[in-house]
Amino acid sequence: MMNDAKTLGDEVRVWLAEHWDAESRRAKSGGSLAEWMDQVVAAGWAVPSWPAEWWGRGLDKKSVSLIVNEFRKVGAPGAGQDRTNITANSVMQFGNDALKQKIIPEFLTGRASQCLLYSEPGAGSDLAAVRTRADLQGDHYLVTGQKVWTSGAQNADYGLLIARTDWDVPKHEGLSFFIIEMRQPGIEVRPINQITGDSHFNEVFLDGAVVPVENRVGDEGQGWKVMQTALAVERLVMGDGAGERRQGSSKNNVVSLIDIARETGKINDPVARQEIAQAMAYRKLNALNMLRAKQEMAQGSASPIMSLGKLAMSRILHEDARIMTKLMGAASMLDGPEHSLAADVNYRTANAYMTSIGGGTDQIQRNIIGERVLGLPRETEADRNVPFRESRAVTG
Amino acid sequence: MRESFRRLLAEKCAETDIRRVMASPGGHDADLWQAMANLGIVSLLVPEEFDGIGAGAVEMEEIMEEAGAALLAGPLLPSAFIAASLVSLSDDADAKARLLPAIASGQTIATVAFTGDTGTWSLTDISVTARPQGNVWVLEGEASFLLSANLADVLLVFARTPDGVGCFEVDPSKVQISPLVSWDPSLRMSKIALSETQAVRIAGVDSITFEQLIEIAVVALAGEQAGACRRIFDITVEYLKTRVQFGRPIGGFQAIKHMAADLLIEVESATSAARSAALALATDAPDKDVLISLAAFACADAFSQVAAASIQMHGGIAFTWEHPAHLYLRRARADAQLFGQSDAYRERFVAAMEKAA
Ligand SMILES: Cc1cc2nc3c(=O)[nH]c(=O)nc-3n(C[C@H](O)[C@H](O)[C@H](O)COP(=O)(O)OP(=O)(O)OC[C@H]3O[C@@H](n4cnc5c(N)ncnc54)[C@H](O)[C@@H]3O)c2cc1C
Secondary structure, X not given: OOOOHHHHHHHHHHHHHHHEEOOOOEXXXXXXXXXXXXXXXHHOOOOOOOOHHHOOOOOOHHHHHHHHXXXXXXXXXXXXXXXXXXXXXXXXXXXXXHHHHHHHHHHHOOOOOEEEEOOEOOEOOOHHHOOOEEEEEOOEEEEEEEEEEEEOOOOOOEEEEEEEOOOOOEHHHHEEEEEEEOOOOOEEEEEOOOOOOOXXXXXXXXXXXXXXXXXXXXXXXXXXXXXXXXXXXXXXHHHOOOOOEOOOOOOEOOOOHHHHHHHOOOOOOHXXXXXXXXXXXXXXXXXXXXXXXXXXXXXXXXXXHHHHHHHHHHHXXXXXXXXXXXXXXXXXXXXXXXXXXXXXXXXXXHHHHHHHHOOOOHHHHHHHHHHHHOOOOOOOOOOOOOEHHHOHHHHO | OHHHHHHHHHHHOOHHHHHHHHHOOOOOOHHHHHHHHHHOOOOOOOOHHHOOOOOOHHHHHHHHHHHHHOOOOOOHHHHHHHHHHHHHHOOOXXXXXXXXXXHHHOOOOEEEEOOOXXXXXXXXXXXXXXXXXXXXXXXXXXXXEEEOHHHOXXXXXXXXXXXXXXEEEEOHHHOEEEEEOOOOOOOOEEEEEEEEEEEEEEOOOOHHHHHHHHHHHHHHXXXXXXXXXXHHHHHHHHHHHHOEEOOEEHHHOHHHHHHHHXXXXXXXXXXXXXXXXXXXXXXXXXXXXXXXXXXXXXXHHHHHHHHHHHHHHHHHHHHOOOOOHHXXXXXXXXXXXXXXXXXXXXXXXXXXXXXXX
């Protein structure tokens, strides 16, 4: 265990200086991104808070922040995935040792990618109502059902799957969580056209798809709990702005309202300036909140602020798009490559809904904040204590 | 110190105390003031060489969060924090030796006159003029919205001089002080009129000092707003869990639950904004302008919004004078005006961001 922050900082800097070329933003050894990630994982920087026998260094959260900062300073990817990697975290926390050995390195190095097989036509906000079934057959399960809105399913190697293994208990209790190989005969992926014009998300049809028992994450019936962990990581990442995109790019792309105001000649309009200031303030305040949350967590106290990020980010993205539209004026009616600024604003207007709907809608986020952070009474659920087989999700 | 201050306020600045003090002519609790002086709160910002603690903006902000939560009024902000800072910022060794130990002990209460009737707390708003006459200066004009001037032993008055903006020590008995009735009954505000008033100039105070003083005042107020905003929010959430209608606690209704979730973002943002502004001020950070102007409007708006919503969320009980919610609303509305309005700070914020972009 290394606890001396200064020594640790030095160690990270020395290691980075030896292995990473900050100028060209590449590994000194050359090679692919995955080969760089191999080095990061081997050195224990990928998941520093995990135990040493599991790719980590047994460090506290404060040290993780320190490491992530050093990596960020030189533009090196891969550190601190114990905060951000959905699959690795879920498998590490709930998976068996064989599964951990098999899956986690692939994900930490970015060699494998995942999709999230949660939502179904009949189960969106009410995720516990999923009807995709997983039936045990010897050493594997057979999975049958339909998933929808599955982002990235067409390119994913694995799916994190929530499916029903018991129909005779109330809805939350009969679920199990799996990590299923996507490239197999029992799985068909059909892209869906989105309002952004992209086709990132898909329908996924499972018809006797096979998943080995050892790929079950957690016990049978524990699926809801495992998925909460996976969802928490996802929401955290979205609260940090992962849903912010520019058309055709998969990278974060923070908007500059000031640049747009300059380009559209509104930079001196006092009314526009007030709105720009307010939108920029929301963004800055969210960043300050996240910073404080990380500091509070580094000191060991659980921070309620973390649960606010996604809802705050949703307002930021919608407000940015609204103000950009206002700055553009009539030109915001246009689109296409000749009107690239308008096209960008239009794209952002549509894409903001990814953050306000995906990963749990704003309304569901408000329920969660109200109930889990503020301790207000839970929503009433008509089917909470009913065996799932008898609930309206099944009987209609 | 923050902990002891919180305990002191819990003991001596409960709602009943606030109401008693607010109804008294001076609006001041001398016992509490003495206890605060004993704790070192009053001398917090005064340098050690003048019998103070020598702390900075970060500690001041923390103390103001506690003060705000308890709706403390009186000379803490105007005397211990603003006036003491002004004298410390000057390079007048005599004034420091004369005033700082007295302010630090709590024996002397000072307040600063730094806005006129328009109440914008800007340089252009200073309407007192000063002219030299032999060894002394003579002041003429009016200033307004002075805090705790009713208690003051010393007035520090900003004025225009032939060589730019300056600051003057004025004996309150030589000026006409008119109380201003405030909608927040815990505040004591006054207007002053000076006519042929003799005063001593404080050396080394100019327009730059004025701006620095505003920064300190804004950060202190942001702390008050953040603390007050959190407290009235907590009071409200508590009520949501206990008030039952339609057979269940009202916090179970989404219309209310979702309001509370949205308000929590404002509460947490206010805390983050106030604390980061304090840190930026204390360390003279490069993004100080951005963070201080952000705190100025974010904390003012958050407190106003949360205090207003708390009344709606309580229903009829909060429309009664006996319920504390309106006391927070009153303070929120006053605080939203003090040291400049949100719109002005939004403009400063965007200008500072523009410079950085
Ligand atoms: C861009 C994008 C990407 C996505 N990617 C994935 C993915 O990769 N994998 C995946 O599994 N899913 C994904 N989703 C699905 C997403 O998680 C769901 O759309 C979301 O949870 C809402 O479910 P729903 O669409 O069925 O809407 P519903 O649940 O039918 O909601 C409809 C409306 O009712 C409101 N509502 C529902 N219940 C309540 C309640 N209790 N209280 C108050 N209001 C309520 C909702 O807020 C919403 O406004 C994605 C969605 C989007 C938009």
